[in-house]
Amino acid sequence: MAVTVEEAPFVVLDESYRIVxxxxxxxxxxxxxxxxxxxxxxxxxxxMYRPHYERVRRRGExxxxxxxxxxxxxxVEIRPEKRAIRVSWExxxxxxxxxxxxxxxxLTDAIAALDxxxxxxxxxxxxxxxxxxxxIA
Amino acid sequence: MSTRPQRDAPASTAYxxxxxxxxxxxxxxxxxxxxxxxxxxxxxxxxxxxxPLCSPGFDEARRIGSEVEFPLFYRGRAKRxxxxxxxxxxxxxxxxxxxxxxxxxxxxxxxxLRIEAELPARGSEQLxxxxxxxxxxxx
Numbered sequence: 001m002a003v004t005v006e007e008a009p010f011v012v013l014d015e016s017y018r019i020v021x022x023x024x025x026x027x028x029x030x031x032x033x034x035x036x037x038x039x040x041x042x043x044x045x046x047x048m049y050r051p052h053y054e055r056v057r058r059r060g061e062x063x064x065x066x067x068x069x070x071x072x073x074x075x076v077e078i079r080p081e082k083r084a085i086r087v088s089w090e091x092x093x094x095x096x097x098x099x100x101x102x103x104x105x106x107l108t109d110a111i112a113a114l115d116x117x118x119x120x121x122x123x124x125x126x127x128x129x130x131x132x133x134x135x136i137a
Numbered sequence: 138m139s140t141r142p143q144r145d146a147p148a149s150t151a152y153x154x155x156x157x158x159x160x161x162x163x164x165x166x167x168x169x170x171x172x173x174x175x176x177x178x179x180x181x182x183x184x185x186x187x188x189p190l191c192s193p194g195f196d197e198a199r200r201i202g203s204e205v206e207f208p209l210f211y212r213g214r215a216k217r218x219x220x221x222x223x224x225x226x227x228x229x230x231x232x233x234x235x236x237x238x239x240x241x242x243x244x245x246x247x248x249x250l251r252i253e254a255e256l257p258a259r260g261s262e263q264l265x266x267x268x269x270x271x272x273x274x275x276x
Binding site: 043044048068069070071095097098099100103129130132133136137 | 186190210211212213237239240241242243244245246249250253
């Protein structure tokens with residue numbers, strides 16, 4: 001019997017934020033990414049991620065954070081690898097925009113998923129905003 | 138949900154025409170890219186999760202024999218539907234109001250506010266019902 005071990009999706013970025021390595025799970029989810037600038041692949045993400053990437057480069061230490069982008073709440077790990085950085089992620093929850101009830105339920109799920117994360121993650125800002133968003137929905 | 142007297146159809150060609158069994162028998166030009174493949178199919182076979190959202194308005198229009206207009210949030214978009222009965226058929230006119238932008242929490246929040254502003258009456262009641270936070274908390 002074959003056993004498949006699923007590896008978390010990841011990309012490796014060089015100093016100019018070009019994607020120089022792509023994990024199979026990331027490739028399966030997003031299509032060809034190799035050689036492209038990560039900010040072009042994920043529009044609107046630069047302001048959310050670049051400060052963290054720069055922090056990892058500066059300090060040379062890995063960090064974990066919870067981030068929301070394009071309907072997905074993900075736990076992201078950023079690790080320095082020589083002059084590059086490796087970014088891997090795990091999806092915690094996703095928004096369901098089918099109708100208002102499902103949207104509301106998925107926002108509640110996102111908050112619950114956030115609550116399950118270990119203390120120490122920089123989550124206060126995301127959590128507060130999600131609560132406000134849930135209030136709107 | 139509101140009813141209004143019969144009137145001439147507007148210039149928009151964003152509409153579908155359903156038969157008495159909700160089978161799509163005509164698609165207006167503005168919706169052909171999305172809905173042309175639905176021709177000949179019962180609408181709910183293709184959009185099953187839309188049935189509970191739309192059927193009450195469609196049924197009401199057929200029952201009273203007059204057009205019924207109602208707001209709808211479906212698959213990330215706020216729309217206003219106008220169901221106009223004509224004999225055994227029902228013309229459903231679709232007006233897009235606002236779209237959810239899930240890119241960031243900021244765009245999500247802003248687009249939800251736009252949608253809430255666009256969805257009057259029934260829509261706003263749906264939006265507000267279980268809200269644990271007040272809109273006044275928003276900056």
